Amino acid sequence: MSKPKVGFYWCASCGGCEEAIVDLHEAVLKVVELVDIVFWPCAMDFKRSDVEAMADGELAVCFVNGAIRSSEQEEMAELMRRKSQLLVAFGSCSHLGGIPGLANLYDWDMVMAQSYKEAPSVDNPEGTYPQPETPYNGHTLTLPVLSNTVRTLDQTVPVDYYLPGCPPPANLIVNAVMAILEGKLPAKGAILAPDVALCDECERKATKPDKIAIKEWKRPHLAIADPQLCLLAQGFLCLGPISRSGCGAPCVKGNMPCSGCMGPTDGVRDYGGKALSAFASLIDSDDEAEIEKVLDGIVDPVGTFYRYSLPASFLHRRVMPGPTREPVAAGTDGK
Amino acid sequence: MFEPKIVAIFCNWCTYAAADLAGVSRMTYPSNVRIIRVMCSGRVDPQFILDAFAKGADGVVLGGCHPGDCHYVEGNYKTLRRYRLMRRMLDQMGIEQDRLRLEWISAAEGDRVQKVMTEMTETVRKLGPLKLEVAAKVHAEPAASEGVNA
Numbered sequence: 001m002s003k004p005k006v007g008f009y010w011c012a013s014c015g016g017c018e019e020a021i022v023d024l025h026e027a028v029l030k031v032v033e034l035v036d037i038v039f040w041p042c043a044m045d046f047k048r049s050d051v052e053a054m055a056d057g058e059l060a061v062c063f064v065n066g067a068i069r070s071s072e073q074e075e076m077a078e079l080m081r082r083k084s085q086l087l088v089a090f091g092s093c094s095h096l097g098g099i100p101g102l103a104n105l106y107d108w109d110m111v112m113a114q115s116y117k118e119a120p121s122v123d124n125p126e127g128t129y130p131q132p133e134t135p136y137n138g139h140t141l142t143l144p145v146l147s148n149t150v151r152t153l154d155q156t157v158p159v160d161y162y163l164p165g166c167p168p169p170a171n172l173i174v175n176a177v178m179a180i181l182e183g184k185l186p187a188k189g190a191i192l193a194p195d196v197a198l199c200d201e202c203e204r205k206a207t208k209p210d211k212i213a214i215k216e217w218k219r220p221h222l223a224i225a226d227p228q229l230c231l232l233a234q235g236f237l238c239l240g241p242i243s244r245s246g247c248g249a250p251c252v253k254g255n256m257p258c259s260g261c262m263g264p265t266d267g268v269r270d271y272g273g274k275a276l277s278a279f280a281s282l283i284d285s286d287d288e289a290e291i292e293k294v295l296d297g298i299v300d301p302v303g304t305f306y307r308y309s310l311p312a313s314f315l316h317r318r319v320m321p322g323p324t325r326e327p328v329a330a331g332t333d334g335k
Numbered sequence: 336m337f338e339p340k341i342v343a344i345f346c347n348w349c350t351y352a353a354a355d356l357a358g359v360s361r362m363t364y365p366s367n368v369r370i371i372r373v374m375c376s377g378r379v380d381p382q383f384i385l386d387a388f389a390k391g392a393d394g395v396v397l398g399g400c401h402p403g404d405c406h407y408v409e410g411n412y413k414t415l416r417r418y419r420l421m422r423r424m425l426d427q428m429g430i431e432q433d434r435l436r437l438e439w440i441s442a443a444e445g446d447r448v449q450k451v452m453t454e455m456t457e458t459v460r461k462l463g464p465l466k467l468e469v470a471a472k473v474h475a476e477p478a479a480s481e482g483v484n485a
Contacts, residue, residue: 105428155470273382276424280416286402286409291419301424311470314382314389318429319466 004060004181007039007051008090009080011073012100012150013066017091018042020167027174034181035060048076051083059083061180063090063163067100067311068151072144081157086180088192092166092261094153095191096271097311099166101150104310104317105302108148150311162191166261166308169247193246195266198258201245204230213284217297220256231257232282237304242268242275261308270314272305279305339393339459341368343452344383346376348406349441350398356445364452367459368396375399376437377410381417384435389469394434394459396451401439411439431462 010018021028038059039046062084068074081087092098103111117127134141153159163176176192179185186192199205208230218225218235225231231238231252238257240249244265251258264271283294298304306313345351351372357364373379376399384395397418399411414437422432436455440447 149468149470151470154472156473158473268382270382270385272424273380273385276420277381277417280420281413283416286412286415288415288419291416295420295423298420298423300427301420302427305424314385314469315428315430315467316389316470317468319468320429 003034003036005038005058006035007059007062007080009062009064009076010042011066012069013093017065017167024170024173031177051079054083056082057085061086061088063088064153065090065094067093067097068153068156069100069147070144074156077153077156086160089153089159089162091168092164092308095162095164096263096309097150097152098308101311103150107320149317152311160188164191164193164244164262165247172246193244193262196245197265198240198243198245198249202240202249202252204252209233212282214282215284225255227255237279239275242278259307263309271309272313275305337460337463339367339456340391341394341396341455341459342387342392343368343370343396343398344373344379345370345398346400347372347374349400352442353440353444353448357448360445362445362449364449365456367456368452375407375410376414377407379414381421384421388465389467393465394455396455397437398440401441433458434462434465
């Protein structure tokens with residue numbers, strides 16, 4: 001019997017998820033023994049045309065990482081969906097939108113202007129933007145078009161399972177692959193990680209007091225954290241209480257607060273809303289002016305509470321005032 | 336004229352009773368407001384507010400007991416803290432802070448309900464409709480029913 005075929009694909013991502021697969025170390029050999037990897041642009045020389053030549057559903061499973069924010073990523077998500085029996089959203093960006101999802105605070109014009117005109121490192125006096133089509137020596141060169149909005153994978157195509165994390169922890173990846181091979185998967189739509197908060201597996205759990213009262217929020221680059229005590233009790237914005245476990249709390253082991261890459265547990269629908277609720281409630285004051293002063297310590301609420309999940313949030317994004325170019329018309333700059 | 340949709344979430348002990356009083360006293364206020372009763376303003380999970388905006392509310396009003404009067408001692412203080420942070424976060428997302436309002440209204444202040452509802456309707460009317468680009472999951476099969484589990 002031939003081995004099940006597996007694919008990996010990346011969209012708007014940093015490459016850390018590919019790294020996570022390499023980080024399986026010897027366990028990757030066990031995986032390779034059991035499956036055939038037939039598509040993995042980061043590591044292997046198979047082309048899109050190879051996937052297009054496959055029958056629909058020929059791949060047993062495809063792991064897609066990265067958010068969806070270009071015409072090419074959308075096409076590839078649809079292609080991989082069609083060719084795969086199971087589609088797994090791999091990592092925070094694919095699952096919830098991730099860091100690239102914070103671009104939803106801006107629109108197409110602002111993102112392009114910042115990237116190609118205004119950033120201090122840009123040298124582009126004519127303000128040229130990447131063009132979807134460029135004639136060159138009698139040929140036409142093409143580039144994908146950047147979308148106005150960053151979406152999660154499941155806002156683009158139906159997704160069967162989710163592997164959370166930035167990147168997903170090695171043990172969860174191996175468990176997921178084994179569960180798929182052995183046909184021991186939970187109901188579709190499940191997140192393949194434990195459904196308890198990170199505090200539950202945190203080494204500092206015993207030092208978490210019953211009642212936490214905060215007079216001042218601290219930031220990791222401005223204060224030195226005690227390496228043994230609960231970070232939240234010390235006043236650091238540690239998102240452990242509202243984040244999913246399964247990662248083994250490596251950030252806390254490194255004396256850094258949890259930033260919530262594993263996303264929420266099953267009972268929470270809007271991660272940022274729940275996080276806001278948790279941290280505001282801990283403030284030890286009933287006086288409006290003093291509450292405001294304590295809140296000044298949360299410098300970037302959206303970046304803190306929706307760091308990995310803005311596209312998956314209830315509000316998703318505001319429709320920006322002013323003219324926003326249709327992404328299809330992208331290509332000319334605003335001269 | 337733009338008719339805004341306003342969701343009001345009132346606590347059972349003070350503000351909802353005040354709205355009742357406004358009703359039996361035949362005070363009128365704009366019909367733009369839909370009132371939801373909760374046991375305490377502290378029960379208002381910020382997810383409810385975000386969900387209201389995402390589902391088409393142009394403004395949200397929270398009503399609770401005056402400081403010191405909370406039936407559950409400190410529920411309204413928790414609401415106050417969340418509300419202050421919520422306004423900051425909405426602002427960062429490009430949503431006008433005035434679309435969210437918190438008011439302390441005791442059971443005797445029916446006239447205050449009338450005033451706040453009228454003011455809020457006018458404020459939100461001036462701001463115009465809240466335009467969000469709400470994204471939904473793509474489902475292969477019919478979606479399972481979802482409820483806010485908070």
